[in-house]
Amino acid sequence: MSNLSKLEFVALDISKKNYQLWFLDAEIHLAAKGLGNTITQGNEASSQDKAKAMIFLRHHLDEGLKVEYLAVKVPLDLWTGLKERYDHLKATVLPRARYEWMHLRLQDFKTQQYHERGFKKYPELISCLLVAEQHNTLLLKNHEARSTGSAPLPEANMAARRSSNKNDDNAEANLALNDDDFQGLDDLTHLEVEDFSGDQN
Known part of the structure; x- marks a missing residue:
């Protein structure tokens, strides 16, 4: 209790x-x-x-x-x-x-920046320094996780798109049923896969 x-x-x-x-x-x-x-x-x-x-x-x-x-x-x-x-x-x-x-000493905080900010109270300076320190810590963690010069992560959507293009070269998509009546617009509803993913040239 x-x-x-x-x-x-x-x-x-x-x-x-x-x-x-x-x-x-x-x-x-x-x-x-x-x-x-x-x-x-x-x-x-x-x-x-x-x-x-x-x-x-x-x-x-x-x-x-x-x-x-x-x-x-x-x-x-x-x-x-x-x-x-x-x-x-x-x-x-x-x-x-x-x-x-x-x-x-104020190692990471230049005097010019200090004067530009015009801190009137000590707690304002401390809070600004603490925020800067947290940002620095976050940057270091990100750098350790993916350091500069390392290979970029592969694009997940790009790999899926490439694999689907290999298998679907002759695939067709027809979203209209044969008995639907679109007042003579049957030919416009016939779509190819290239209409969605390929170059439109």
Whole structure:
């Protein structure tokens, strides 16, 4: 059954993508609810406050994490368990993010194009760059599927037409029945195959 009550912030994803944001949001919300001391060492929180904090934390976890930490009953234990599991991301993700930020440049977007477009807001520039990147990805996929210089695909209709012309050299088509009365126009209804597919010279 899905959670019917609204989340105050995004639940912690099991794929580790949003741990830093979740950690900060959870800490702030617990402090705002007066439950911030339940996740600190040597706390003197009441069992009722611990239960409220546990409900709050579990409510903002991914279903897989809820199952994994099913036996944990104390909010401090859950908090430290999640911290041990995800805190190493600071050592792995943060240096890479700092490096990318320090070496940020607009590689594929010329300054003249930037000034011509007259971007007033950063999100407009980003959306334009994302569209350009998607187009580039699509072009690369198409190039990998049918690279330049490869033989063209055979025309399907052309092959079928050639094979039918070989067998039907003497074929005739007469769409009028003998007893139909077309007021003397019987000769006009007699059609040859060449009338449809051959050159009309």
